[in-house]
Amino acid sequence: MSRARSRQRVCGEASRDEGKRVALNASDIGFGYRPRAPYATDPAKTRGRFVDEPESLTRTPFQRDRDRIIHSTAFRRLKHKTQVFVAHEGDHYRTRLTHTIEVAQIARALARALQLDEDLAEAVALVHDFGHTPFGHTGEDALNLKMQPFGGFEHNAQSLRIVTKLERRYAEFDGLNLSWETLEGLVKHNGPLVHADGSPMGKPVPQAISVYSQLHDLELDRFAGPEAQAAAIADDIAYNTHDIDDGLRSGLLTLDMLEDVPLTANILRAVRMKYPKLDPVRIAHELMRRQITLMVEDVIATAKGKLALLQPESVDDIHAASQAVVTFSEEIAAGERELKRFLYANLYRHPSVMEVRANADRIVFDLFDIYMADPRAMPEGWREGLDRAGNAVKARHVADFLAGMTDTYAVKEHRRLFDRTPVLS
Numbered sequence: 001m002s003r004a005r006s007r008q009r010v011c012g013e014a015s016r017d018e019g020k021r022v023a024l025n026a027s028d029i030g031f032g033y034r035p036r037a038p039y040a041t042d043p044a045k046t047r048g049r050f051v052d053e054p055e056s057l058t059r060t061p062f063q064r065d066r067d068r069i070i071h072s073t074a075f076r077r078l079k080h081k082t083q084v085f086v087a088h089e090g091d092h093y094r095t096r097l098t099h100t101i102e103v104a105q106i107a108r109a110l111a112r113a114l115q116l117d118e119d120l121a122e123a124v125a126l127v128h129d130f131g132h133t134p135f136g137h138t139g140e141d142a143l144n145l146k147m148q149p150f151g152g153f154e155h156n157a158q159s160l161r162i163v164t165k166l167e168r169r170y171a172e173f174d175g176l177n178l179s180w181e182t183l184e185g186l187v188k189h190n191g192p193l194v195h196a197d198g199s200p201m202g203k204p205v206p207q208a209i210s211v212y213s214q215l216h217d218l219e220l221d222r223f224a225g226p227e228a229q230a231a232a233i234a235d236d237i238a239y240n241t242h243d244i245d246d247g248l249r250s251g252l253l254t255l256d257m258l259e260d261v262p263l264t265a266n267i268l269r270a271v272r273m274k275y276p277k278l279d280p281v282r283i284a285h286e287l288m289r290r291q292i293t294l295m296v297e298d299v300i301a302t303a304k305g306k307l308a309l310l311q312p313e314s315v316d317d318i319h320a321a322s323q324a325v326v327t328f329s330e331e332i333a334a335g336e337r338e339l340k341r342f343l344y345a346n347l348y349r350h351p352s353v354m355e356v357r358a359n360a361d362r363i364v365f366d367l368f369d370i371y372m373a374d375p376r377a378m379p380e381g382w383r384e385g386l387d388r389a390g391n392a393v394k395a396r397h398v399a400d401f402l403a404g405m406t407d408t409y410a411v412k413e414h415r416r417l418f419d420r421t422p423v424l425s
Helices: 003-016 061-070 073-080 096-113 118-127 136-146 155-166 180-188 207-215 226-250 262-274 280-310 315-319 330-348 351-373 391-403 407-417
Strands: none
Touching: 061 118, 061 180, 073 096, 073 155, 073 407, 096 118, 096 226, 096 280, 118 180, 118 226, 136 351, 136 391, 155 180, 155 207, 155 391, 180 226, 226 280, 226 315, 226 330, 262 280, 262 330, 280 330, 351 391, 351 407
């Protein structure tokens, strides 16, 4: 009997006799164990969770991870966390949540085209920004500066802390108890963190990651699986595109300025040739959708070419490869680097954006200092026991509290604790 007919049989029996519990099994439900490439991550061969749990009857391990991520407190907080422009500057600017949704959509598209596990790609995409502070990278930079004497602050490491420790929802464990593959993808979606001899690649490995990996080896010297690589490049595609859109909406960027950037100039030229009378708003939208299509199709073609050369027989061959497999071509990668330089010079470092950043810095600095000086300034549930803790423990606790704040809550806390609060506009 086919899986489709088997599912129909189960549903039919259930509807005829709702008083009886229908026995479910994987062959009846067929829940996500669909055909995929031999080099894809197979949920049936997951390396499991840090705390053993019975498998779900209706979801693969990666679907279960995705669901836990979506239902978490950290996911909901992304709604009120800055992407580029703080929320009150306009209702239509991206937030960290809408950015995350766009990344997940692109990651699934890439995974589908490459015959990977779509659910794992989606899970990594949805969780990748959990550790971001209020006020985007501005808040992260400010908190990292304050945390320098205590090991620093890095949002990827904070994401790991959230899903392994700080979320407190379940009866039997802290965190979300995600599968090994999702955690590995979260930590290494941008590539290995150490060389084969254990020495760091560039900056030192954040303590939260190194400590956890000693307990639950995330193989920091190897590449993440292809699904995590798809999520990582989907992040680049999403923000390189929607930051242009937000920049145009804000007036800090113009279509004429984008004529000086090779990647966008070529697209704009094609749009204007085909639609010579199109209004600027629709031109901008055409630019966005065509840029996403161009980058997605380039990644798919490039990845297929690399896979053809590598001939991986299992996902372990992807982990052991000497380079990432899911990447841009050299041509698009060069264009993307030039686009990033343009965005940094004309958007991220624009004087009006920098003014908001300075005020956001002040809020984070002030809150950190007052919580360190008097932990009783933090709400109940966060301040207990800190009067006897050393500075390093106290600082990390304060960083956890601060990093979890939304933009709106951080401003509200500052107004509660200080006579004057900087205006973020």
